Amino acid sequence: MTNDSQEEDTREAGAGDGIAAGTGSVRRSGTDDHVTILTSSMDVHRASRSRANSGAAPSVVTSSLELSSSSIHTRIFKIIVIGDSNVGKTCLTFRFTGGSFPDETGATIGVDFREKAVEFEGETVKVQLWDTAGQERFRKSMVEHYYRNVHAVVFVYDMTKISSFNNLQLWIEECNGHRVSESVPRVLVGNKCDLTDQIQVSYNMALQFADAHNMILFETSAKDPGESHKIDTIFMSLACRLKTQKSLLYRNVEREDGRVRLSQETEKKRNCPC
Numbered sequence: 001m002t003n004d005s006q007e008e009d010t011r012e013a014g015a016g017d018g019i020a021a022g023t024g025s026v027r028r029s030g031t032d033d034h035v036t037i038l039t040s041s042m043d044v045h046r047a048s049r050s051r052a053n054s055g056a057a058p059s060v061v062t063s064s065l066e067l068s069s070s071s072i073h074t075r076i077f078k079i080i081v082i083g084d085s086n087v088g089k090t091c092l093t094f095r096f097t098g099g100s101f102p103d104e105t106g107a108t109i110g111v112d113f114r115e116k117a118v119e120f121e122g123e124t125v126k127v128q129l130w131d132t133a134g135q136e137r138f139r140k141s142m143v144e145h146y147y148r149n150v151h152a153v154v155f156v157y158d159m160t161k162i163s164s165f166n167n168l169q170l171w172i173e174e175c176n177g178h179r180v181s182e183s184v185p186r187v188l189v190g191n192k193c194d195l196t197d198q199i200q201v202s203y204n205m206a207l208q209f210a211d212a213h214n215m216i217l218f219e220t221s222a223k224d225p226g227e228s229h230k231i232d233t234i235f236m237s238l239a240c241r242l243k244t245q246k247s248l249l250y251r252n253v254e255r256e257d258g259r260v261r262l263s264q265e266t267e268k269k270r271n272c273p274c
């Protein structure tokens with residue numbers, strides 16, 4: 001199955017198969033017209049944010065969560081953030097979800113999840129950011145999970161490091177190689193614009209690349225508090241677009257054998273305020 005069909009299944013809880021995050025785990029059943037949410041305690045597997053300096057292999061933390069009835073009605077948009085190591089993926093996701101710049105970061109191992117609930121037109125949705133590891137050795141066992149059921153992709157480069165910009169082509173190829181549909185929104189983010197005297201990637205260069213790949217370009221800084229509104233715009237506009245594209249109504253909730261079965265209907269597109 002490609003993400004073309006998967007994207008019609010905007011999940012209500014959890015991030016996808018295998019690795020689930022947030023409030024629960026969604027298992028896809030045999031057909032595409034419904035999803036089954038397990039209501040019993042579920043294992044939530046997360047790759048923990050271990051630090052590179054520990055030299056340890058990626059570790060997995062397992063916990064159990066109950067799916068609350070309120071979570072059944074909260075849609076989750078899975079957005080992955082990818083790019084070279086050290087470009088600032090962790091700091092960008094932290095800025096959006098936590099509103100600040102982290103004092104200290106280490107190389108991400110596996111993936112970190114950060115989530116923020118946002119409201120559009122009276123509906124609360126969860127923006128779930130997958131902050132992925134940039135270093136090959138810390139990501140290789142997780143790559144399948146990054147791309148599975150993804151709703152949007154944010155490519156990040158470091159404006160002060162031309163190699164991180166040149167490597168974008170490889171990140172795009174990896175993304176395409178995992179059958180992420182062209183209809184999944186993608187944006188390009190140049191980070192660290194605060195380092196004005198060290199810029200190696202010009203705006204025009206980046207814009208040309210973004211245009212060639214049908215992406216919107218943002219230049220910003222996770223560090224500069226004055227740029228936080230722009231970082232909000234990056235993720236909020238994606239969420240808004242996803243909400244408009246993927247409005248689903250879940251109806252006919254039936255309980256059978258301890259499971260909740262949800263049918264879904266596509267809702268008419270509404271105007272997006274952004």
Ligand SMILES: Nc1nc2c(ncn2[C@@H]2O[C@H](COP(=O)(O)OP(=O)(O)OP(=O)(O)O)[C@@H](O)[C@H]2O)c(=O)[nH]1
Nearest residue numbers: 085086087088089090091105108134192221222223
């Ligand atoms: N000056 C400046 N430094 C930044 C900015 N964003 C991140 N940094 C610094 O860049 C370094 C790497 O940031 P991270 O967010 O950990 O990078 P990453 O892309 O998540 O790295 P991996 O987890 O290895 O993939 C850290 O020292 C940050 O403090 C920024 O906007 N401006």
